[in-house]
Structures are given as C-alpha cells and as structure tokens.
Amino acid sequence: MATNEVLTTIKKRRSIRGFKEDQITDEELQTVLEAGIYAPSAGNQQLWHFTVIQDKQLLDQLNVSAKAGAAQIDNEHIQQIAKNEKFNIFYGAPTVVLVSGKEDGMVIEADCAAATQNMLLAAESIGLGACWVNLILFAFSGEQGEQYKQKLGVPAGYKSFSSVVLGYKKIEPVNAPPRKENVINYIK
Template sequence: MATNEVLTTIKKRRSIRSFKADQITAEELQTVLEAGIYAPSAGNQQLWHFTVIQDKQLLERLNVSAKAGAARIDDEHIQKIAKNEKFNIYYGAPTVVLISGKEDGMAIEADCAAATQNILLAAESIGLGACWVNLTLFALGGEQGEQYKQQLGVPAGYKSFSSVALGYKKIEVVNAPTRKENVINYV
C-alpha cells in the first residue's frame, strides 16, 4: 500500500488528553491556524472564524459552564464526566481554538469539521498534541452563552461547531486501535 508523510500523519494522529503546562509558540499556533484556513469549504466561501483562547481563567470558566450544561443532558456517559469535579474538558491544554461558522453558510458544519480536522493533523505533523472537544458547545449554548460569545469575539451570525485543545504532549501515544472491518462497500 502507498505511503507518504501525509498518510503517516493521518494514521499516527491520536486524541491527546494529557498536556504539559508550557504554552505553545506563536509560530506553532500560526501553523495550525493556517492549516485550518486552507481546509476545503462549500463554494469556497470560507465562512469560518477561529478564536484562540489562552487565558487560563477563561478556560476554567468555560470548563465549569460546559460541565454544568452537560450535566443536564440525558446521557449517562456525558453526565458522569460532567459531574466529575476533577475532570477538565480541555485536559489542561494551554491553548484552545474555537471553530465557528456563519450560520447561513452553504454547508458550514462540514466546512468547520474540515477546518477542525486540518488543525488536528497540522498539530500532529509538528509534534503538538490536540483533542477535538465538543463539550465547549454546552458552555456556549448555556445561560452565559451570549456573554461568552461576546467575550470571545465570535462574530454576530456565527455559530460555534467545535473546539480543539492544543499543547505539548505529556506522553507519546504510539498504538492505534484496531480499525473496524467491513466498512467499505464497492458498487
């Protein structure tokens, strides 16, 4: 089977849930953001917006609000992690990138998912750890949601779809879980 640097990065990337406290460099941050900007978008509209959060106090407030919102969801697994006082939705990452998109975009949820994946792959390619975190959406959809959106500079008419925790890996994950079989159909 063919292989190259991109395919190796795709197969090597894992969700990292243990970060060092050290902040990533401005150059590393720009590299992953540029990868997000170069994601495909419907009609090449590029209707996304990226918010970089590096304020520890704000990240902790988002963590608390997200867990409060998640605790009200009718899902046993979500409730369990939401009620765990020691659990941090960002796993201690020093940087979080919030990915939002213009609500009336042609296929904005897919566009933002593509940008998120590009950010994840770029992070892995330069040795950073990253984790796709959807729990942030509970904070933005909660009682303080509008305040958070204003504080974060999310443009009017934009909806947040995901966030990515970024930082230096505490440990290197090496083994990929076995991939499911029989997920391809040829016609």
C-alpha cells in the same frame, strides 16, 4: 500500499488528553491556524471563524460552564463526565481554538469539521498534541452563552461547532486501536 508523509501523519495522529503546562509558540499556533484556513469549504465561501483562547482563567470558567450545561443533558454518560469535579474538558491544554461558522452558510458544519481536522493533522505533523473537543459547546447553551460569544469575539450570526485543544504531549501514544473491518463497499 502507497505511503507518504501526509498518510503517515494521518495514521499516527491520536487524540491527546494529557498536556504539559508550557504554552505552545506563536509560530506553532500560526501553523495550525493556517492549516484550518486552508481547509475546503462549500462554494469556497470560507465562512469560519477561529477564536484562540490561552487565558487560563477564562479556560477554567468555560470548563465550569460547559460542565454545568452538560449536566442538564439527557445522556447518562455525558452527565457522569460533567459531574466529575476533577475532569477538565480541555485536558489541561494551554491553548484552545474555538471553531465557529456563519449560521446560514452552505453546509457550514462540514466546513468547520474540515477545518478542525486540518488543524488536528497540522498539530500532529509539527509534534503538538491535539484533541477535538465538543463539550465546550455546552458553555454556549446556558444563560452565559451570549456573554461568552461576545467575550470571545465570535461574530454575530456565527455558531460554534467544535474546538481543538493544543499543547505539548505529556506522553507519546504508541499504537492505533484496530480499525473496524467491513466498512467499505466496492461497486465497479
């Protein structure tokens, strides 16, 4: 089967949930953000917005608020995660990129997902650890939601869809879990 650097990076990338405390460099951050900006978007509208959060105190506040919001959800698994005092939704990563999109954008969820995936792959390609984290969205569902949006500079008319946590990996993952079989149909 054909292979190249891109395909190798795709197969090697894993969700990292353990980070060193050291902050990533501005150059590394810009590389990851640029990959997000170059994602495809419906009609080439590029209606996303990225908020970089590196303030530990603010990340701690978002963690607490997101877990409080998640504890209210009618899902036992999410409630267990939310009620675990030791659990940090950002896994201790020093950088979080909040991905938001213009609410009335054409298939904006897909556009933001493409940007998120591009950032995850870019992070892996330059040796950073990254994880796609949606639990942050619960921070925007409570009373503080609008305050957070303003504090984070999320533009009016934009909704947050995901976040990417970034940092240096504590441990290098070894193997990919097996892929499910029988997920492709061919019609020729």
